[in-house]
Amino acid sequence: MSLEGLEARWDAAWTEQRTYAFDRTRTRDEVYSIDTPPPTVSGSLHVGHVFSYTHTDVVARYQRMRGREVFYPMGWDDNGLPTERRVQNYYGVRCDPSLPYDPDFTPPHEGGEGKSIKSADQVPISRRNFVELCERLTVEDERQFEALWRRLGLSVDWSHHYQTIDARSRAVAQKAFLRNLARGEAYQAEAPGLWDVTFQTAVAQAELEARDYPGHFHRVAFGGADGPVHIETTRPELIPAVVALVAHPDDERYQHLFGTTVTSPLFGVEVPVLAHPAAEPDKGAGIAMCCTFGDLTDVQWWRELQLPTRSVVQRDGRLSRETPEWITTEAGRALFGELAGKTTFSARTAVVDALRASGDLDGEPVPTQRKANFFEKGDKPLEIVTSRQWYIRNGGREWEQRDLRAELLGRGEELAFHPDFMRVRYENWVGGLNGDWLISRQRFFGVAIPLWYPVTADGEVDHDHPIAPDEATLPIDPSSDVPPGYTADQRGVPGGFVGDADIMDTWATSSLTPQIAGGWEWDDDLFARVFPMDLRPQGQDIIRTWLFSTVVRSHLEHGSLPWRHAAISGWILDPDRKKMSKSKGNVVTPMGLLEEHGSDAVRYWAASARLGTDAAFEVGQMKIGRRLAIKVLNASKFALSFGGDGGPTAQALDAAAVTEVLDRAMLAGLADVVERATEALEAYDHTRALELTETFFWTFCDDYLELVKDRAYGAAAEGLTVSPEATASARAALALALDTLLRLLAPVLPFATEEVWSWWREGSVHRAPWPDAAPLRAAAGDADPAALDAAGRALAALRKVKSEAKVSMRTPILRAELVVPSVHLALVEPVADDVRAAGRAQGLTLVGDDVEAALVRSHELGEA
RNA sequence: GGGCGAUUGGCUCAGUGGUAGAGCGCCUCGUUCACACCGAGGAGGUCACUGGUUCGAACCCAGUAUCGCCCA
Numbered sequence: 001m002s003l004e005g006l007e008a009r010w011d012a013a014w015t016e017q018r019t020y021a022f023d024r025t026r027t028r029d030e031v032y033s034i035d036t037p038p039p040t041v042s043g044s045l046h047v048g049h050v051f052s053y054t055h056t057d058v059v060a061r062y063q064r065m066r067g068r069e070v071f072y073p074m075g076w077d078d079n080g081l082p083t084e085r086r087v088q089n090y091y092g093v094r095c096d097p098s099l100p101y102d103p104d105f106t107p108p109h110e111g112g113e114g115k116s117i118k119s120a121d122q123v124p125i126s127r128r129n130f131v132e133l134c135e136r137l138t139v140e141d142e143r144q145f146e147a148l149w150r151r152l153g154l155s156v157d158w159s160h161h162y163q164t165i166d167a168r169s170r171a172v173a174q175k176a177f178l179r180n181l182a183r184g185e186a187y188q189a190e191a192p193g194l195w196d197v198t199f200q201t202a203v204a205q206a207e208l209e210a211r212d213y214p215g216h217f218h219r220v221a222f223g224g225a226d227g228p229v230h231i232e233t234t235r236p237e238l239i240p241a242v243v244a245l246v247a248h249p250d251d252e253r254y255q256h257l258f259g260t261t262v263t264s265p266l267f268g269v270e271v272p273v274l275a276h277p278a279a280e281p282d283k284g285a286g287i288a289m290c291c292t293f294g295d296l297t298d299v300q301w302w303r304e305l306q307l308p309t310r311s312v313v314q315r316d317g318r319l320s321r322e323t324p325e326w327i328t329t330e331a332g333r334a335l336f337g338e339l340a341g342k343t344t345f346s347a348r349t350a351v352v353d354a355l356r357a358s359g360d361l362d363g364e365p366v367p368t369q370r371k372a373n374f375f376e377k378g379d380k381p382l383e384i385v386t387s388r389q390w391y392i393r394n395g396g397r398e399w400e401q402r403d404l405r406a407e408l409l410g411r412g413e414e415l416a417f418h419p420d421f422m423r424v425r426y427e428n429w430v431g432g433l434n435g436d437w438l439i440s441r442q443r444f445f446g447v448a449i450p451l452w453y454p455v456t457a458d459g460e461v462d463h464d465h466p467i468a469p470d471e472a473t474l475p476i477d478p479s480s481d482v483p484p485g486y487t488a489d490q491r492g493v494p495g496g497f498v499g500d501a502d503i504m505d506t507w508a509t510s511s512l513t514p515q516i517a518g519g520w521e522w523d524d525d526l527f528a529r530v531f532p533m534d535l536r537p538q539g540q541d542i543i544r545t546w547l548f549s550t551v552v553r554s555h556l557e558h559g560s561l562p563w564r565h566a567a568i569s570g571w572i573l574d575p576d577r578k579k580m581s582k583s584k585g586n587v588v589t590p591m592g593l594l595e596e597h598g599s600d601a602v603r604y605w606a607a608s609a610r611l612g613t614d615a616a617f618e619v620g621q622m623k624i625g626r627r628l629a630i631k632v633l634n635a636s637k638f639a640l641s642f643g644g645d646g647g648p649t650a651q652a653l654d655a656a657a658v659t660e661v662l663d664r665a666m667l668a669g670l671a672d673v674v675e676r677a678t679e680a681l682e683a684y685d686h687t688r689a690l691e692l693t694e695t696f697f698w699t700f701c702d703d704y705l706e707l708v709k710d711r712a713y714g715a716a717a718e719g720l721t722v723s724p725e726a727t728a729s730a731r732a733a734l735a736l737a738l739d740t741l742l743r744l745l746a747p748v749l750p751f752a753t754e755e756v757w758s759w760w761r762e763g764s765v766h767r768a769p770w771p772d773a774a775p776l777r778a779a780a781g782d783a784d785p786a787a788l789d790a791a792g793r794a795l796a797a798l799r800k801v802k803s804e805a806k807v808s809m810r811t812p813i814l815r816a817e818l819v820v821p822s823v824h825l826a827l828v829e830p831v832a833d834d835v836r837a838a839g840r841a842q843g844l845t846l847v848g849d850d851v852e853a854a855l856v857r858s859h860e861l862g863e864a
Numbered sequence: 865g866g867g868c869g870a871u872u873g874g875c876u877c878a879g880u881g882g883u884a885g886a887g888c889g890c891c892u893c894g895u896u897c898a899c900a901c902c903g904a905g906g907a908g909g910u911c912a913c914u915g916g917u918u919c920g921a922a923c924c925c926a927g928u929a930u931c932g933c934c935c936a
Contacts, residue, residue: 001899210936371936424868425934432935540868540933570869571933608877612869614932618876620888623901630901638898691878695886705898796905803905806893 001633003598003626006751011150019764020064020155022071024526032068033530034060035514035563036156037538037546038075038164040082041141045148047617048539050590052569054606056537057154058686059567061747063534064155065770071530073160073517074149078138079446080506081199081377087133087445094122095130095444097479097501105129127444127479134445138163151594153603153750155766162516164509165445169516170475173509174450176557177392177439178468184401185393185556186439188463192292192299193389193438194382196375197317201442202389203375203382204505205396205435206545213372213381216365217284220355222271223263226256229273230362232284233294234370236355237319237347240267240327240336241291243307249275254287265360266351267332274305293384296373300434313383319347344383388463389440390449392508394552396433405430411551411561418684419612422540422568429544437549439505446503450476452483459494467497511549514562533563540568540612567684570614588617600749601626607748610687628694629752632745635701636756639734642712652735655779660711660726662791662831663733664783666704670696670740671776672785677744678770686747693744700737703792708734710837720833720842736779740771790827790854791835794820797854798839805861813841816859822848 014020036056039049064070088094091107108123125133142163149156162169180186194203218236221228222245231245242264247254257273264271278297279288290301292309301307310326312319323336335354339347355361372381395405408430417423440449452467467483469476478499482488490496512520514533519526532554538546547566554562594602597619604625609615658664673696680688711722712730738756746753746765757765797818802811818835820828825848828835836844843860 003901419869421868428867428935544934573932613877614870616876618888621876624887627901631899634899634902636898641898687878691886698887701899702903709898799904800906803893808894809904810895810897 001630001637003600003629003633003752006755007151007153007594007599010751010754011153014155014764014766015158017764019766020070020072020157022073022157022160023069024529026069026529028529030067030069031071031529032060032063032535033071033518033533033563034073034535034537035517035533035550036072036074037536037542038077038162038510038513039145040080041076041078041138041145045145045590046572047588047590047593048569048572050148050152050593050602051572051606051609051615052537052539053149053154054152054603055567055569055611055686056535057152057603058607058747059535059537059681059684060155061750061766062681062686062770064766065743065746065768067769070155071160071518071533072154072156073162074146074154074156074158075162075164075513075517076138076142076145077506077510078134078163078165079503079509080441081201081443083134083138084130084443084445085377087130087137088122090137091133092122093125093130093133095127096124097127097444099124099126099129101126101128107133130444135165138165148591148594151591151599153599155750160517164506164513164516165447167475168522169509169512170447171522172512172516172520173447173504174469174474174476175471175521176512176515176553177504177508178450178471178474180392180556181466181468183556186390187393187436188388188390188466190386190388192302192384192386194373194375195315195385195387196378196380196382197315198378198380199375199443200315202387202438202440203378204438204507205433206437206507206549207376208382209374209376210371211374212369213374215368215370215372217368218352218355218365219285219362220289221265221360221362222289223265224257224273225260228360229257229262229287230285231287231289233289234368235291235294235344235348236351237339237344238291238294238312239264239289239351240269240319240324240332240339241294241310241312242269242271242289243292243310244271244290244301244305245273245287246276246279246290246301246305247273247287248279248281249277251279251281251286257287266335266354266358267327268329269326269332274301276301276305292386295384296434299384309386311386313344313385315383315385315387317380317383318343389438390502390504391436392439392552393556394433394437394549395430396435396437405433408548408551408555411555415551415561415563416565418565418567419610422543422566422612425540425543426548429548437505437552439508440502441505442501443503446506447475447509448477448479449500449502449504450474450478451500452478452486452497453500455492455494455496455498457494461498466500507545507549510546511553514550514554515557531562532558532560535565535567536563537567537569540570543568565684568612570609570612572617573614574617593622597622598626598629598751600629600751603748603750604628604690607686607690611684625749628697629749631697631701632742632749632752632756635697635705636738636742636759638705639738640760642714642731642734652732653739654732655736655775657725657728657732658736658779660729660733660831660834661783661787662704662707662834663729664780665785665787665791665831666700667733667736667776668780668783669699669785669788670737671773671780674740674744674771674773674776678773689744690748693741697741697745699788699792700741703795704737704788705734707788707791707795707831707834707838711834720837733779736776740776743768743771784827786824787827787831790820790824791831793824793854794818794828794835795838797856798835798841798844801856801859802861807861810840812862813839813844814860814862815843815845816841817845817847817857818854819847819849819851819857820854821851824848824854828854 060070060072092109196203215234217232219232221230258275261270261272290298292311293299319339321340323333395408412426454462456462483497486497518530550562601622605621673692677689677692708730711726714727742753753765
């Protein structure tokens, strides 16, 4: 028996037989729907995908066998920066939206990888050409993902797959946005926001990553009435943007300064000294310069202390080319003239030199590690610039109409997290939000913000009166489509219109996967059968993004949770207990892994890890899974081999034929396993269910199969007799047990169990009902499951004698006194003949005594 | 600095109040009669540490240490 080739064979069979096809005639209460996070196809496949998606598939298969019609679609997340960057490198191009479309464009490269093509060498192409290349590349990526998922055995209905960039997704995302806008949940604002200089785009709070960033503390003197006031700053180039000095209200050192003003060095701008609790007394000098804007604390001070706006850093990361009007001294204006247009980095050097020359720098700069905000995909610290962007309310800012934060916290309580402690990550995130959700992105490959703006007669864009399309026309592209009531030639001219040039944040689409997959507003019949969904599986890292944003959209649009359960998978750790990642070079190709060990084996490893718990990448665990899968094949072949004539069929499942005590005891134990495994799976604890089943299965193979072997053959050992009824009992019990065990193992080992099922049963095990303990209990009668265990221990004692005598297990025991704990005697006596047969121990005397475990007191061995 | 989780035999992990468990690895044997991608037997742990609660603690409580993740 071999596992080779099972994956390809059964994947083809399941596709052909539509085993996992969703039956959309079923009603919501009969359906179990899963909102699988669509993987980012341009990202690389890694072991973590295999791990967490296996967890989901185990749930899907279990629920399907429980009789629920499982809605389990798969989507691909294509849009956004990862794809754009990959396209730039792969084809050697970059997007320039000002260029016209070239229908005959051929990319200069094909298959470039990494950072091999410098941006200077990238060919500028139109937005439409660029998007076409994005689409071309993602098709290839999707093929690889689907092949992997099929190989892994995910029971997905592939006819329901979607892409977060396809027309339907764009329509859903735009419609949901327009609904948000109409209800006042979406708004535009001119506000300070985080800006990535490299990617030239705004960045949302959820995309932030705080990283250590080397810098220097510069001790700088401001001019005060009673002498210099020293502050320490890592960003002296922002001194021209200073609007106040801020210290903690309780800080003794600065009490006398509150309410006074000081003068900035070099630029001579007079600013107030103010008190605010966000100032940290033990950090630097304890008094900070507030600029517009150096960091997020500056934004808070600016807002709460009503400070003026004096920005000097532009979107390109350079200081403004014009000298600001608030700098009035001649020396100050002259110095700024030298800084104008410089990057923040070279401006910093120039300012430090000037401070040194003027004597306002106290000592030399001291190296420090500070935390700076980065875009999670960027490598330069973010700047804070003021710009006009679109936001969706998420409870992060006060809203006079509703207490959205409280409502969303309530949704968090309503949602069943598995494991439950993951809920606090949601609560911490929602509780700590300090702004609404910025959704505008200045990128190209994504869903366009579906709005135009009028251009006034004097050529100004009127952002306050956006023009929305009719819902029936969605999806639209405002850069090529024309708003109602206008003609194409009015684009960009006075009295005409302009389209919003931005796209939406990736999450603004991805947060709608239940709606996209479920057919919201284009297949309401389907939507009513699957929404709200039952399960959202995902990683703990995206609770604050994917999970939260999806809850926001569903709450706003439908007034409900998007799903009832959230199953959170842990990380994969390498042998050094570090998170596996590409940069560490310790990732393994998932397809190679599946080919090497077999899909059932890899699934076993994944299913052995509980939800929420990090798991070691352990090849050893996969080998155990492989051994288990092979054992399923071999033990099944053996159990089905009795009785000749090609083995038993479903007719062998005759509970009434089970009359022997040992057989009944085994079924009683199996009934317990069914009950407890079912309970565990209902509680989203697939690991416990697997452990229970697996433990029983090994006992079944090692002890029960050995104990009933002879009886099932119908061949009695010497000195014993076997009745036809006793043989029939063994065969029926084997068939019943195998039937049950295959179903219990099917969610974890879909290939091996399906293979065995096909030998003797009709249809697919994956559409067979989940086992029920009741019929097993009926067949077991009043048998005590401990009888199998006691018999197994008795057999082990006989084996030990042979093992210690270093003889074959086939060696007959001519005479032996087997001592069992007195409390076990009544259990072993009725099954003593099975023990005698399995131990080749014709002359076995059984006694009870006060012993810890069964042992052989005296014996005489024969010849093998 | 705050939050969450973890710490059990060489390794990976179960075990949530009543005499320490599994698999792998290791040691000793056996075997091709379902399974060598095999079988049997065996050795191996003061359950991170310190206090406390309890008749009794790996488990409950308090604190400490180390590791991981998330947020400042």
